Amino acid sequence: NSLGLVILYRLDISSGWFLTRVVGYEESIPLALKQLIFSMIAMLGVVTGLAKGHFKKAILFIEKNKNIMIWGIASFVLLALPKLLGGSIWLTQDRSIQPSEFVFKITFLIFLSKYYESKATELLLQHYPFKEIAKIVLFIVAGIGCFFLAPMVLMQHELGTALLIALSFIFLTTYVSDRLSFLFVGLAFIILAMALGVLVSDHIERRVLAAWLEWKDYAFKPFGEGKLYPGYQIFQALAAIKLSPWGMGIGNGILKHATMNRTIVPVATSDFIAIPLGSELGIIGIAIVCAGYLVILNKSLPKNRTLNFQSIFAAGIAIALSVQGCFNLSEVVALLPITGIPLPHLSYGGSAVLANYILTGILLTILGNRSEDKPK
Numbered sequence: 001n002s003l004g005l006v007i008l009y010r011l012d013i014s015s016g017w018f019l020t021r022v023v024g025y026e027e028s029i030p031l032a033l034k035q036l037i038f039s040m041i042a043m044l045g046v047v048t049g050l051a052k053g054h055f056k057k058a059i060l061f062i063e064k065n066k067n068i069m070i071w072g073i074a075s076f077v078l079l080a081l082p083k084l085l086g087g088s089i090w091l092t093q094d095r096s097i098q099p100s101e102f103v104f105k106i107t108f109l110i111f112l113s114k115y116y117e118s119k120a121t122e123l124l125l126q127h128y129p130f131k132e133i134a135k136i137v138l139f140i141v142a143g144i145g146c147f148f149l150a151p152m153v154l155m156q157h158e159l160g161t162a163l164l165i166a167l168s169f170i171f172l173t174t175y176v177s178d179r180l181s182f183l184f185v186g187l188a189f190i191i192l193a194m195a196l197g198v199l200v201s202d203h204i205e206r207r208v209l210a211a212w213l214e215w216k217d218y219a220f221k222p223f224g225e226g227k228l229y230p231g232y233q234i235f236q237a238l239a240a241i242k243l244s245p246w247g248m249g250i251g252n253g254i255l256k257h258a259t260m261n262r263t264i265v266p267v268a269t270s271d272f273i274a275i276p277l278g279s280e281l282g283i284i285g286i287a288i289v290c291a292g293y294l295v296i297l298n299k300s301l302p303k304n305r306t307l308n309f310q311s312i313f314a315a316g317i318a319i320a321l322s323v324q325g326c327f328n329l330s331e332v333v334a335l336l337p338i339t340g341i342p343l344p345h346l347s348y349g350g351s352a353v354l355a356n357y358i359l360t361g362i363l364l365t366i367l368g369n370r371s372e373d374k375p376k
Contacts, residue, residue: 001039001353003289004346007276008032011256013269028261031269031348038350042357055365062110063309068118071111075103076146100161101351105359108165109172109316113309115139116176120307123177136177140186143169145193159197159204160339164327166190168320175315176307194337211338233266234334237275240265241333247282255279270347271340274332286329289346293325299367314366317359 014028049055078099116123122132170186197204215231240255255263255276265275277285300318302311321344328343330336342349345356 001345001356003277003285004273004343004348005032005035005039006250007273007280007346008035008269008348010251010253010280011263011269011276013256013263014261034350035348035353038353039357042354045354046357046361049361050364055361056369059310059313059362059365059369062114068111068114071107071114072146075108075111078103078107098349098351100158100165101349101355104161104165104168105317105320105355109168109313109320112143112169112172113312113316116172116312117307117309123307136173136182137185140170140173140182141189159194159207159337160341162197163190163194163337163339164320164324164341166193167323167327168316171319171323172312172316175301175305175319176312178305207339208337212334212336215334215338233272234332234338236265237272237332238334241275241278244282246284247278247280250280253280267340270342270349271328272332273343273347274329277343277346289343290325290329292345293322296363297322300363302370310366310369314363314370317363321356321359 009030009032012030012032014030016026017029017034020027020029081099119136122135125132166186167190170183170190173186174180174183194204194208198208199205211231211234215234217231240253253276255265255268257264263269263276265272268275274286277289281288297318300314324341324344327336327339328341328347331338331341342352344352
């Protein structure tokens with residue numbers, strides 16, 4: 001988070017803020033300052049929640065509540081809420097509050113964790129009866145349809161968050177079932193859903209084709225020229241990164257227009273923050289970030305696979321953060337479709353910062369409970 005603040009300060013980009021407009025202040029605010037305020041508020045809340053035991057009480061309450069579907073319904077409603085209110089995937093004009101961040105990292109993971117806990121006996125079988133295989137495959141299909149295709153792809157044409165939800169869903173399913181076949185089944189359904197999204201949405205078509213498969217055809221078109229924007233974005237990103245072991249050093253990258261309040265690489269403060277990270281801190285900087293995600297995975301996945309709620313929830317959090325981090329780093333170098341996925345803990349974003357800190361509090365609480373349960 002601190003590294004992200006340094007990069008945002010370096011980029012020196014400002015924008016309006018709904019919190020300052022409430023008190024009548026209409027001037028632009030540096031993104032680094034807004035990120036710092038978000039981070040301090042979130043950190044204070046998490047520290048207070050840990051000290052007072054609020055996280056522990058909340059986890060125990062969720063664990064004891066046997067109603068599974070309420071979390072699935074809540075997730076769908078939150079995903080569809082911005083569209084129902086007539087907006088995009090954000091609830092505010094300056095894109096500070098995004099309900100899908102909390103769905104992807106909290107409510108949907110609770111739903112999955114409680115469902116898989118209820119199926120623990122079947123999931124631990126060495127050989128699955130056909131009936132149980134059919135149930136899990138049906139759950140994968142229904143899950144991708146309800147939380148990937150319907151609210152995000154068809155209603156809001158938001159491919160990025162939908163892909164994160166679907167991929168995290170599939171990887172967690174593979175982990176709890178210990179069956180690699182479910183990974184391939186899930187990926188096949190995701191590819192089919194993406195193909196359908198390309199057919200029904202011009203926006204998704206531009207993301208997948210122009211920004212990923214055909215970006216070279218649009219590379220030299222001006223930024224912001226309608227449909228040609230995605231190809232220009234990835235071209236600028238690949239031209240700017242120029243990786244070396246240690247990079248150019250903080251402050252030595254040319255990433256902001258001299259007379260304009262934007263970066264040379266479009267959206268370098270959020271979706272493409274890996275570009276200033278890689279160009280100024282090199283492979284070492286990216287490796288440090290990746291190591292952080294690996295530490296979270298290592299601490300969150302127990303050596304002996306257990307299928308109680310807390311273990312599945314911790315695994316889901318670690319998988320979600322790692323999938324998001326890997327997806328972002330892959331899309332900025334055109335290995336995956338350009339979908340606007342932020343880099344966890346580094347990219348600018350109010351709801352993302354808050355959601356990530358809540359996940360930190362949850363993980364620390366679950367890992368603390370796990371250590372307390374070990375025989376002394």
